[in-house]
Amino acid sequence: MAEVKKIAVLTSGGDSQGMNAALRAVVRSGLYYGLEVYGIQRGYQGLLENDITQMDLRSVGDIIQRGGTILRSARCEEFKTPEGQQKGADILNQHGIDGLVVIGGDGSYHGANKLSKLGIKTMGLPGTIDNDISFTDYTIGFDTAVSVVVDAVNKLRDTMSSHARSSVVEVMGRHCGDIALHAGLASGAETILVPEVEYNLDEVAARLRENFAKGKRHSIIIVAEGVGRGEDIVCDLKECHASIDARVTVLGHIQRGGAPTPFDRNLASRLGDFAVRSLINGESDKGCGIIKGELVLTDIDKVVNTKKEFDRDLYDLALRLSQ
Numbered sequence: 001m002a003e004v005k006k007i008a009v010l011t012s013g014g015d016s017q018g019m020n021a022a023l024r025a026v027v028r029s030g031l032y033y034g035l036e037v038y039g040i041q042r043g044y045q046g047l048l049e050n051d052i053t054q055m056d057l058r059s060v061g062d063i064i065q066r067g068g069t070i071l072r073s074a075r076c077e078e079f080k081t082p083e084g085q086q087k088g089a090d091i092l093n094q095h096g097i098d099g100l101v102v103i104g105g106d107g108s109y110h111g112a113n114k115l116s117k118l119g120i121k122t123m124g125l126p127g128t129i130d131n132d133i134s135f136t137d138y139t140i141g142f143d144t145a146v147s148v149v150v151d152a153v154n155k156l157r158d159t160m161s162s163h164a165r166s167s168v169v170e171v172m173g174r175h176c177g178d179i180a181l182h183a184g185l186a187s188g189a190e191t192i193l194v195p196e197v198e199y200n201l202d203e204v205a206a207r208l209r210e211n212f213a214k215g216k217r218h219s220i221i222i223v224a225e226g227v228g229r230g231e232d233i234v235c236d237l238k239e240c241h242a243s244i245d246a247r248v249t250v251l252g253h254i255q256r257g258g259a260p261t262p263f264d265r266n267l268a269s270r271l272g273d274f275a276v277r278s279l280i281n282g283e284s285d286k287g288c289g290i291i292k293g294e295l296v297l298t299d300i301d302k303v304v305n306t307k308k309e310f311d312r313d314l315y316d317l318a319l320r321l322s323q
């Protein structure tokens with residue numbers, strides 16, 4: 001087994017809170033174990049542009065508390081081609097880099113998988129607010145994004161109650177309903193619309209009317225972007241159920257900003273260190289995750305080809321409790 005001596009790290013795809021904490025852990029653990037560590041700017045785009053610099057202990061100082069990523073991030077179309085991937089592997093080989101830690105979402109994992117087939121040892125760290133990566137209970141940034149949504153819903157409740165209105169809140173997550181589900185449960189939303197569960201607008205409207213009849217002074221409907229636009233839901237409600245006074249709020253990229261929660265910082269620190277130790281132990285082409293508190297490695301192929309399981313029990317609980 002060839003010993004790993006030089007590793008690199010990059011952040012790719014949509015940034016997420018805690019990517020910096022993960023980066024810090026990779027660099028500091030790598031140096032602790034005697035490796036040389038390099039940082040690649042702007043994900044696979046920076047790799048193809050050879051934008052690579054050596055990192056030291058101080059280059060990751062004062063970042064554990066910061067959102068975003070000091071390495072910056074990008075989406076890179078060229079890297080999706082076999083030629084782009086070969087070019088990336090060649091550049092890493094020219095630097096003598098034998099291990100790469102990719103901090104990103106499912107798309108970035110695909111890229112890592114391709115590089116490993118070209119002889120680069122790779123590790124994936126789940127850095128995305130979406131929580132759409134399998135074989136980990138949580139992704140880095142998800143907890144912070146959920147807390148941003150909950151904070152926003154708290155504020156919306158104040159004004160919605162004053163006017164006896166319904167608030168439709170559109171949240172991110174691509175095809176995954178986890179941000180909507182967890183934020184909905186934590187904020188006591190009356191309705192949670194996610195791509196994993198079919199819904200019927202008439203039933204949503206009936207529930208809103210029932211809630212107001214029961215004496216509720218407002219109603220919160222959280223819509224995952226994978227279901228559709230919050231604005232369309234408000235329009236449909238207005239068209240078919242004129243008595244319902246609803247307003248839409250699209251939280252957008254606010255969900256990706258701000259200081260990571262302690263949960264995300266600790267998750268990132270544990271996973272970053274785990275990725276480095278796994279590379280040293282000769283592992284490659286693996287996604288790092290945490291399941292029931294335990295650190296686990298899973299083949300990236302398997303991670304990207306398995307749909308994240310939706311927690312239907314949690315969904316039903318949220319609805320039961322928001323009567």
Ligand SMILES: Nc1ncnc2c1ncn2[C@@H]1O[C@H](COP(=O)(O)OP(=O)(O)O)[C@@H](O)[C@H]1O
Pocket residue numbers: 012013014044074075076077079080081104105106107108109110111112114127128
């Ligand atoms: N099938 C693929 N093969 C190789 N690289 C990919 C593939 N899919 C995505 N990537 C790379 O990963 C980058 C980030 O992917 P994206 O899906 O945008 O974000 P995320 O990693 O956060 O899910 C893409 O811009 C591209 O460079």
Ligand SMILES: O=P(O)(O)OC[C@H]1O[C@](O)(COP(=O)(O)O)[C@@H](O)[C@@H]1O
Pocket residue numbers: 013014015104105106107127128129130172173174225256
């Ligand atoms: O930042 P962009 O390019 O507008 O993309 C928005 C998308 O990125 C995300 O915030 C994060 O997704 P990824 O982690 O897959 O990049 C999604 O929730 C959202 O749909």
Ligand SMILES: [Mg+2]
Pocket residue numbers: 013105106107128130174
């Ligand atoms: Mg993704």
